[in-house]
Every structure is written in C-alpha cells, then in structure tokens.
Amino acid sequence: MAIVRAFLLCCLCLLGVVRAESDPDTIDLYLLLKQISQLNQVIARYEKDPIKRSEVPLYSDQKNDLIHTFALRLLNSQEHIGIDIDQNLKQQAHLKQVLLKSSKNNDLYTYVLSTLELKSLEADQQIYDFLEKLRTSLDFFSQEKDVKNLSMVILLKLESAAAKSYVLPPDLDALKLHQLQESLNNYKLKLKTYLEVLHYIQAHPSQVLSKNVLFNIDMHWILDRIAGVINAIFPSSHGLQSAKIFLSLALLLILLTFRKLATALFMKVLDLFVRFSRKDQQVQQKVRDSILAPISTFLLIYSFDISIDILYYPQPAPLKFNMYLGVIYICLLGWLGIALFKAYGAALLASLASKRNGFRREVVNLILKVAYFFIVIIIILAVLKQLGFNISAIIASLGIGGLAVALAVKDLLANFFASVILLLDNSFGQGDWIVCGEVEGTVVEMGLRRTTVRGFDNALLFVPNSELAGKSIRNWNRRKVGRRIKMNIGLTYGSSRENLAKCVLAIRTMLEQHPHIARYADLDASAKRELNAQHDYIMDREHIVSMDDLMGYKSNLFVYVDNFGDSSINILVYCFSKTVVWGEWLAVKENVMLEIMRIVEELGLSFAFPSQSVYLESVPSDLKRSW
Incomplete structure (x- = not known):
C-alpha cells in the first residue's frame, strides 16, 4: 500500500507540480488574519458613515480575497502559522496569576482587562491548534468531510465564546472604561474574523484540499533554476517572469502531447x-x-x-x-x-x-x-x-x-416549452420543407416563441410553436433516398391477356434496371455508409429503431394489374426515384412515362381514354320507321 501511495504522489506531482504555493517571501498566516480583522474594522466604521458607505463593497471584496488566500495557503508547510505558541502559553499563565491577585485585591479594572486579554490569547491558541491539526491529520487521501469535521470542533467553541455577553463595570473613570471597551471590541472583532474564516472553510473545503499533495514542493527553487538558465542564455531578460512564462508553455505542451x-x-x-x-x-x-x-x-x-x-x-x-x-x-x-x-x-x-x-x-x-x-x-x-x-x-x-407567473404568461410559457419539445424531438430544422395543417413552406428560423416559415407563394408565416407541437408535422426533407412515383396505366379492353402480362413484366424489368430508380441493394449499401457517417449513433441503432424509416430510405417497387376500370384495364406502377429533389424527380418521372409509352407501343397495345357505351333494350316504333 505504501508503494502504491508513493507512486500516486509522484504521478500527481509530475502533473501538478506548478500548483504548489511555495512563496519565497513567506507571509505568516496570523498576519493574514490580522489584515482580515483590520478590514472588518474598516467595514464596520464605514457602514456607520453615510458618505463612505459606498466603499464598503470594495473592502468586502478585498476581505474575501484575503480569506481565499488564507484557505489556499492553509496546508502549505512553508507558510508559518505566525503564532508563538510558547510565548502565548507563558502569557496565559501570567494572566491567570494576575487574575488571582486582582481578585484578592478587588481590582475590578485589572480583573476585567486581564480576562479579556486571556480570552484573546485562548482564541489564538485554539486557531493555532486547529491549523496544526489540519497539517498533521490531512493527506492526499483525505476528503472534504475530514476538513469539515476538524473545523466544526473549533467553530462550535468560538461560536459559544462569541455568544457570551460582557457587562463592563460602570463605576470606573472614563479613561479606564474606554480602555476596557476597546479591549472588548478587539476581542469580539478577532472572534468575528476567526468565525468568518472557519465558515468559509466549512463552505469551501475543496480549496483547502486542492493542493495538499504538493506541500513540500519548492516552487521558488524550480523557478530560480529556470531563471538561472534563462539569464545565462539571455542576460538582459527578466529572469523570474521569463521562467514563469517558460514553465507555463512547457507544461501546456506536455499535457497536450x-x-x-x-x-x-x-x-x-x-x-x-x-x-x-x-x-x-x-x-x-x-x-x-x-x-x-x-x-x-x-x-x-x-x-x-x-x-x-x-x-x-x-x-x-x-x-x-x-x-x-x-x-x-x-x-x-x-x-x-x-x-x-x-x-x-x-x-x-x-x-x-x-x-x-x-x-x-x-x-x-x-x-x-x-x-x-x-x-x-x-x-x-x-x-x-x-x-x-x-x-x-x-x-x-x-x-x-x-404558479402566479405561469398563470399570467401561460401562452408565452406554452410556446416556450413547445419550442423545447420541438428542439428535443428534432422534428424539423432550418431549411426543411414542412406541412402542418394549413401551413406549408420552408422553415426560416425556429425561435423560443414562434417559428418563421417562408410559404411557396413567397409569403412569410409566423407560426406559434404551441400550434406546431400540437399538430402532426409532415417533413418532406427527411428523405435520404426515395421519392414516390405512382401512376395507373389504363389499357383498352381489346388487349389480350398475354400482351398484358408481357407489358407488366417489361415495365417491371425496365424499372429494376433504370439507373435513377431506387433498388433495395443500392439502399442497403447507402444506408451502411450513412450509418458510418453518423457520429452520434455510435452503436448498432438497428436494434432500437428502423434505420431505413428513420433516415428516409424507400425502395419499394410494384407493377401489377390493379383493377378493371369503367373504360380500361389499369396497371398500377409504384416505385421510388433515388433523388428527392423536386426538379430531378420530375425528370425521372418523365423518363419513366416515356419508357412506358415505348413498351406499350412495341407490344401493339393502346392506351384507353374515358368513354361510355349506352345500350337500349327497346326502341319505339315511330323511331324504327324513321330509321
């Protein structure tokens, strides 16, 4: 396990070495806490001043940046805590003796002042113990809950201390009372600063853990070595800044490589x-x-x-x-x-x-x-x-x-959610030829409230999305291969059975061999190429939907004697052209019709035209005499 741990640490150090927070001019963490406390003092004073109240957000941003900096540097072992714990404990012991002595002498001023100073030292000691425990308890495998648990213990203690109220003795002179009030304010301000920092750590434990693997990496040493090499090659260059730029570009190339x-x-x-x-x-x-x-x-x-x-x-x-x-x-x-x-x-x-x-x-x-x-x-x-x-x-x-907003703008919301549904369903897109009820044309743009359609008479239609979502939509552009050609060929009743069969067979053969008529074999190969080109369908979609129908492939071909009409024997011709473009489809349809005429002429058959025969069962005698 130790070997695995060491290997993981080495790998992360190689990838993230530059994220270490090694500061050549190390700043004590306690000094950062004092700066935060000073900003709190300024903010409290400016909030009471109507003229300077507008500057409070600026100082609040500075305070938040300092708290963020404190959290980032918290676990860096190169950053000193800044609290001399030995001196702190000695002062606490001395103040406890002063408290005993002042209590015996009924020196109320000294007793209260020493109590406040002792409470302030105890708060510093608790912060010091918290920081030391963080540095000794957390490692690479620590989680956010570990930071929260450690900080919650001291947070409860300091909140309990901040909740206590202190009453200053009123029978003191004004100078001593002012000194006690100032000491009490400083103590409360320190507690407020510590609580703000601890609450920030509770809310953002990941910032404390983000760099805990790289505590012992000396960034300053790395930059110094790079700067030394750069200065040796280019004496007039700015060593540290050049080293930063070089290291940034080098890591960028390494990670991308x-x-x-x-x-x-x-x-x-x-x-x-x-x-x-x-x-x-x-x-x-x-x-x-x-x-x-x-x-x-x-x-x-x-x-x-x-x-x-x-x-x-x-x-x-x-x-x-x-x-x-x-x-x-x-x-x-x-x-x-x-x-x-x-x-x-x-x-x-x-x-x-x-x-x-x-x-x-x-x-x-x-x-x-x-x-x-x-x-x-x-x-x-x-x-x-x-x-x-x-x-x-x-x-x-x-x-x-x-609820109130929905009732007020229900139509607007209906159109909005309809647009979301249309986008998710992907029923149509820009440039598609659609038919929806009385609306037919090319989609120009689909907005959040309405869809713009250009009609074939060149009129611009603005259709609410709720209307499109509530009706069936016919999308003519969702066809890859196959535009239908359907017609009935009417031949005269004088056609023989043998010639009719030959005509049906000849038309079917002509269509099967026609280069612009869709056939199943061509569509199958085309469908496979289309599937390979679809990056979104990265699995075998044919197990979920019919891919031919989904992408718009049609290759049906039928030629049969269909029915006996009033004046003709009708042959059904049902097939699909490969192209779906209207102009090209018309040309293919024209060619198919001409080929059918050629076949009919070669077989000696004739096209029938609508006619009607009238048979009289009896004729009046006067009409017969006139004949």
Whole structure:
C-alpha cells in the first residue's frame, strides 16, 4: 500500500507540480488574519458613515480575497502559522496569576482587562491548534468531510465564546472604561474574523484540499533554476517572469502531447469496470474517439489554469477566476459523461433490446432521451451552484412564485416549452420543407416563441410553436433516398391477356434496371455508409429503431394489374426515384412515362381514354320507321 501511495504522489506531482504555493517571501498566516480583522474594522466604521458607505463593497471584496488566500495557503508547510505558541502559553499563565491577585485585591479594572486579554490569547491558541491539526491529520487521501469535521470542533467553541455577553463595570473613570471597551471590541472583532474564516472553510473545503499533495514542493527553487538558465542564455531578460512564462508553455505542451496517453489510460480503467466492451474493439475505438475531445479540452484548460497560477505566483489566482474555471470543469465533466453514456450506456441498452423478451425499442429509445435530459439538468444545477446561487431557494421560488407567473404568461410559457419539445424531438430544422395543417413552406428560423416559415407563394408565416407541437408535422426533407412515383396505366379492353402480362413484366424489368430508380441493394449499401457517417449513433441503432424509416430510405417497387376500370384495364406502377429533389424527380418521372409509352407501343397495345357505351333494350316504333 505504501508503494502504491508513493507512486500516486509522484504521478500527481509530475502533473501538478506548478500548483504548489511555495512563496519565497513567506507571509505568516496570523498576519493574514490580522489584515482580515483590520478590514472588518474598516467595514464596520464605514457602514456607520453615510458618505463612505459606498466603499464598503470594495473592502468586502478585498476581505474575501484575503480569506481565499488564507484557505489556499492553509496546508502549505512553508507558510508559518505566525503564532508563538510558547510565548502565548507563558502569557496565559501570567494572566491567570494576575487574575488571582486582582481578585484578592478587588481590582475590578485589572480583573476585567486581564480576562479579556486571556480570552484573546485562548482564541489564538485554539486557531493555532486547529491549523496544526489540519497539517498533521490531512493527506492526499483525505476528503472534504475530514476538513469539515476538524473545523466544526473549533467553530462550535468560538461560536459559544462569541455568544457570551460582557457587562463592563460602570463605576470606573472614563479613561479606564474606554480602555476596557476597546479591549472588548478587539476581542469580539478577532472572534468575528476567526468565525468568518472557519465558515468559509466549512463552505469551501475543496480549496483547502486542492493542493495538499504538493506541500513540500519548492516552487521558488524550480523557478530560480529556470531563471538561472534563462539569464545565462539571455542576460538582459527578466529572469523570474521569463521562467514563469517558460514553465507555463512547457507544461501546456506536455499535457497536450500526452492527451492520447491519458485517454488510453482512462480507457484501461473503464475496461476494468465495463466487461462487455473488452472484446468489442469497434465499441472501444468509438468510445476512445468520443472521449478524446473532452479529455484534450480538459488538459488544455487545466494547463491554462496552471499557467495562470504560475503567472500570479507568489499570490493566488483571483477568486472569480477560479469560480469561472470551476464552471468550465463542470461543463467538461458533463461532456465526458454524455460521451461515455452514449458509448457504454446506449450499447448496453441496445444489447438488451436485441435479446429475446428484452426491452421494447420504444422504451429503450425513451430511456436514452430521458437520461440525456437529466444529465443536462444536473450540469445546469451544478453550474448554478458553482456560481454561488442557492439551488434550494431557486427550486422553492419556482414552486411558489412560479404558479402566479405561469398563470399570467401561460401562452408565452406554452410556446416556450413547445419550442423545447420541438428542439428535443428534432422534428424539423432550418431549411426543411414542412406541412402542418394549413401551413406549408420552408422553415426560416425556429425561435423560443414562434417559428418563421417562408410559404411557396413567397409569403412569410409566423407560426406559434404551441400550434406546431400540437399538430402532426409532415417533413418532406427527411428523405435520404426515395421519392414516390405512382401512376395507373389504363389499357383498352381489346388487349389480350398475354400482351398484358408481357407489358407488366417489361415495365417491371425496365424499372429494376433504370439507373435513377431506387433498388433495395443500392439502399442497403447507402444506408451502411450513412450509418458510418453518423457520429452520434455510435452503436448498432438497428436494434432500437428502423434505420431505413428513420433516415428516409424507400425502395419499394410494384407493377401489377390493379383493377378493371369503367373504360380500361389499369396497371398500377409504384416505385421510388433515388433523388428527392423536386426538379430531378420530375425528370425521372418523365423518363419513366416515356419508357412506358415505348413498351406499350412495341407490344401493339393502346392506351384507353374515358368513354361510355349506352345500350337500349327497346326502341319505339315511330323511331324504327324513321330509321
């Protein structure tokens, strides 16, 4: 176990060495606490001044940056705590003797002043013990709950101390009373500072743990060595700044160079848990291709994050910068999760659907869509939380205030959610020719409230999305191969049975050999090429939906004697052209009609035209005489 631990630490040090917070001009943590306390004092004074109250947010931001810096440097062993604990304990012992002596002498002023000083020293001792315990208890395998547990103990003690009230003796002179009040204010201000820092650590334990692996890495030593080499080559260069830039670029190149290696290692780890993909090289390759982009992007952003830390060195990066980087990391993690789910989750569900008595195809398809939706919702909530929003309050406000808003703008919300449904369903896109009720034309743009359609009479139609979502939509553009050609060939009743059969056979043969008529063999090969080109379908989708119908492939071909009409014997011709473009389809249809005419003429048959014969059963005698 110790060997594994050491190996993990070495690997993380090689990848994250630059994130160590080694400061050549080390600042005592206690000095940071004093600076935070001074800012609290300024803020309290400015809040009472109407003129300077507008400057309070500026000092509050400075205080938050200092607290953030304190949390980042907390576990760095090179940062001194700044509290001389031995001297602190000696002063406490001395003050306890003073308290005994002043109590015997009824010296109320000395007793109260010594009590406040003793309480202040005890608070410093508790902070010192907390910091020492953090540094000795936490390691690489520590979790956020460990930080919370350690900080909660001292947090309860200090909150208990801050809740106590003190009454100053009123029978003292004004000078002594002022000194006691000032001492009490300083003590309360110190407790307030310590509590703010501890509450921040409770809320952001990850910032304390983020760099705990690299405590003993001397960043200053590394930069000094790089700066020495640069100064030796370029004497006029700025050594430290040049070293920072060089180290940032070097790490950027290293991380991007090893992105494929990182992807391969990630795949090895996944294969340990996902057994069914171990022998399926095609699934593995597609998964590797899908996760290469998010991992490469992560390494790029991570190297950029490291570069910023180096350039800001020895100071930490701004708090807002880290917040926005956290948003990017959450989005990248969601991207990686979706890619993995599409690969492994969809492949697993497809294998279940292909088994006998397995899931229905519709159910599997619905599971995939619902899973993608929930992944996106989780990502959005995580991003909002990273940005500082109260997720519980947002959900509660949506439940209470959302009802009134929904009633007021129900039509607007109906159109909005209809647009979401249309986007998720992917019923049509920009440039598609659609028919929905009385609306027919080309989709120009689909907005959140309405969809713009250009009619074939060149009129611009604005259709509410709720109307499109509530009606059936015919999308003529969702056809890859196959536009229907249907006609009835009427031949005269004088045609013989043998010639009719020859005509049907000749027309069917002509269509089967026609270069522009869709055939099953051509469509099968075309469908496979289309499947290989679809990056989103990274598993065998034919177990879930009919791919020919989904992508729009039609190759049916029928030529039969259909019925005996009033004035003709009708032959049904039903086939599909390869092209779906209207102009090309008209040309193919014209050619087919001319070929049919040629066949009919060669067989000596004739096209029938509408006619009607009238038979008289009896004729009046006067009419017969006139004949």
